[in-house]
Amino acid sequence: MSGQPHIVGRLFWTSVIGGGLGLWYGRPAFALTALALAAILIWALDRPRRFRKRVRGIARRHARTLALRRRQESFVDPYGNLIEDGWLRERDYFVERTILPEIEARGFADYAEPHWDAMVAIVEAVAAAVILPDAAEAPEDGIAYEQFCAARLTAAGWRAHATQASGDQGADIVAERDRVRLVVQCKRYAKPVGNAAVQEVAAACRYWSGDMAAVVSNAGFTPAARKLAAATGVALLHHDDLDDLHPMRQVPGRGRAAAPPA
Template sequence: MPGKPSPVARLFWTAVIGGPLALWYGPPALAATGFALLCVWLRHLGRPRRFRARVRRIARAHGETLALRRRQESFRDAYGNWIEDGWLRERDYFLDRTVLPQIGPRDADLAITERDRMLAIVEAEAAAVDLPEEEDAPEDGLDYERYCAERLARAGWRAHRTPASGDQGADIVADRDGLRLVVQCKRLTKPVGNAAVQEAAAAQRYWAGDRAAVVSNAGFTPAARRLAAATGVLLLHHDGLDAIDLAQA
């Protein structure tokens, strides 16, 4: 499919068509040609603004999900630093997988030059959503397991914690609607790595689960995300336990 004509091409053809008419018909045609050239140029100047407005509409349509992901992928580490690495990756993912496919190839040049502004728009739309107050998750590991089991129970799961030894990587086994979810819980001050995903995948087989999940307060490393995508292990923040649906996961 041919791309959108460039502003230079539009100006050129407007001048090519309008110039002879201006010479033939005199001042009125000359004024009309000048006005047409001005309109073409003004439209070009407004193109980035219209592009950003489209990005804003797309981001706003996903505002609640973006706000939740922003909360889930940000945490405070053991040194008191606010870590947003996971959220920054999520913003890029949203642009590349959701926004740009809707923008299309005609505005590919603006997708490059306006990248920073697009990210700022996503950030602003996520920050504008007023989410319900987040529950304080316990800091102790065993208390965190109980907390996650309680949230699953509130969502209609028959959730029970596994024995402290011999659990084969599972902290919680939950059943609902004939489906079984095997969960490993990680209350950490840094993103969860590969090992937890490997253990959850093994626990799913041991406990005859339909799906496995790693639940954490602190996000996940890129390597953990890649392994989870390959093994089908769900990576969740504890806020996501209330709405998990294995039939659609």
């Protein structure tokens, strides 16, 4: 049932019941009925504000993750154009899978379709308001980027070292913590990383007898890479995620992907 008929029904039945009581009890009942009708109208008029507040609260619970995904899934192409296709898909996915179920459970099901753009705008504003570490701090050179990621893992409590350029079998970093071995491939790209990197690190994890595998990049990942990562148990991370990465015993190819920290 939509919100408007619901409000109309409340007003109608309050008037009918209050009018009947007013005929029996007189002015006090009529006065109480008028107050009840006013309260219903105020509640109805305040509903859009409550809806926006609810959506904003949900988005703020995931603000840092949204901000990271916004950075990861946006890049500048060789022609200088800002490409945000990946972020736009991610933003819509978040609204559909995270926001909609909660607002529907809170009685705003009728707001979902007509207020879609408003929800998207709120998510965009929340993600844009988060101040993230400067992305420019990541070295542009591939070898330096691997060392940079290894240092981030070390600071997070891992014993991490970059592998040799030859004979690494697709692993750029091998790290251990709490008896869990992590195998990482690093990609310093100007565009989303494809599924070849996922295939390579999954194979490298088996070669190095790893428990976790991850591709780390300053850029985002293609839909094909995300689909393959979900099937093979490979985590797809931004280098900022390394600061909070915890051990998970998840061998690629034997279950769901290890998720980045929220």
